[in-house]
Amino acid sequence: MLACGSWLVPVALADSTVLPAFSEIQSLDPSSSWEPLEFPKIDQHSRYELVTESGVQVIRAQTAGGASGLIARLDLTPSDSLILSWRWKVSNVFEKGDAREKSGDDYPARIYVAFAFEPDKAGFFERAKRKAVEVVFGETLPGNALNYIWANALPKGDIVPNPYTDKTMMVAVNSGTGQVGEWVTVERDIVADYRKAFGEAPPPLVGIAIMSDSDNTGETATAWYGDISLSAGILPSDATGISRENPE
Template sequence: MKRSSLAGTAWVLALLLASPLLMAQESLLQPFSTMSSLSDGWEPLEFPRIDRHTRYELVTDDGVQVVKASADNSASGLIARLSLEPGESLILRWQWKVSNVFDRGDARKKSGDDYPARIYVAFEFQPDKAGFFERAKRKTVEVMFGESLPGNALNYIWANRLPEQSIVANAFTDQTMMVAVNSGPEQTGEWVTVERDIVADYREAFGENPPRIVGVAIMSDADNTGERATAWYRDLVLEKP
């Protein structure tokens, strides 16, 4: 299924790993390492008209419980819903590992908008900054699905061609900005640690302070490239410094 049906990813999220040595109680997110099932603090993130879903499961890796994501021409995620004022600084730390990057992956093209691993941070919609048609479109969807839809989003991605530390608009919508925290095949098969300040990244990406955070998700997708990859996610730690 082509990503044309996923073009509204940033606003259908309402229908969106840190080292195991870190203290789980510090995080504002339910740790994967202590979950008894995938429904403990997280829920499926699926998209209209995409019928092939990525498979998520709890597995043990190096003695630690993690989430394993198997993507095969598929797209879906796991989301933790929040209502969090980010303040002046909000740190997100995690560890992830991927089996491979996608040969046809390219963050600047719709046909290449797939990532073996990504973390999605969704923010509250700000109607005072949107035009009439955007507000009307959202209202229609909210009536249909009974949900308030998020607004802008940051995607932390394991890219293929996009250089590390690059920030570019998503190929389908400029409401979602892609942040390449890893890129290329050099570290595939290895656990990689990432730490980001969500507030600083939002300011750089959108040129303003972030509104309330409404969700954080993990997502491995391959529906545009038609390729396959496996990713492993350790605990996501979200904390204010």
């Protein structure tokens, strides 16, 4: 259980920045504001559906050699502190999972936090490459990202670059099999995490996604995601994030 409390104040968010609660949405269609997040060259997708766990509606994600997610688009400029809170549960971790290797870059559960691209900080070739991709796919690409992951080999608390790009930093908030099959609640100060990962204050937040993927390892897993929320506030001074067992 959590040894010391956190101090959270709800953020007064505009309509475009509210994260729709999984416990309240009626379906996973465009009206829910959670859109499919799919990737070029990956034809096999993970499966997401609304289910009831202990009387509460949550998302169940099933992955078996594929990858995709669900994303809520945002437009939010963080202040000095912005707390991201959620609860999740996984059926297993991936035996071949390793956040430091391309072959192991899979996670039974992850929360993907995307930030706005800052062209004034990018080189010419990076800007040109991004523009070409945007023309092909018809969508503005985000910039840096934080990925909160349920890791296998990466120790809890470690932050490492994604093996495909240093624009994405992987943050192990859970690791290993110790809490497999249990609901775990996580709270992270994404402003503090961004500063630690990238060495500067974050730009506007443009999206939050859930994703369960196994396209690199070819393994299978099921994950459950509870409501995700944003709050202004501070966490205890001895940690930027905490994980605790969530009693049912």
